[in-house]
Amino acid sequence: MKPRSTLTITQARKVDALKQGSPEFALMRSLGMRFRGIFGSRDPGKLDSWIDDAVNSGLVAIERFARVLHRDIGAVRNAVELPWSNGQAEGQINRLKTIKRAMYGRAGAALLRARMLPLINNHHHTKRGRPSLNAKPG
Secondary structure, three states, rough: OOHHHHHHHHHHHHHHHHHOOOOHHHHHHHHHHHHHHHHHHHHHHHHHHHHHHHHHHOHHHHHHHHHHHHHHHHHHHHHOOOOOHHHHHHHHHHHHHHHHHHOOOOOOOOHHHHOOOOOOOHHHHHHHHHEEEOOOOO
């Protein structure tokens, strides 16, 4: 969701057409832009009114999202207000889970270990660059 000031002319025309053709789209976009603005302004005081508006919007997905936010409002307020992020840790966890899912039922522990551990020496890989099943973890 780009703010209007960063849209190209073609994109702005498409957004205008969608807003005219669908009041639900206009409401969804408005709520999305307000939510983005809350994070941009770092003002958690605006969360309560946004959640109330979202829950009463009639848009099922937005209502559900707002209810989930409300369940852990303290963490959401901290996410808005504080400058810290756990994005790096979450990215690594996601990467490891993706590897695990891809490997599930396909190979033994040695191959899984070779894919998850950082490469220390080239002897972990065959000439093709794939993990060697016989490689010992270094």
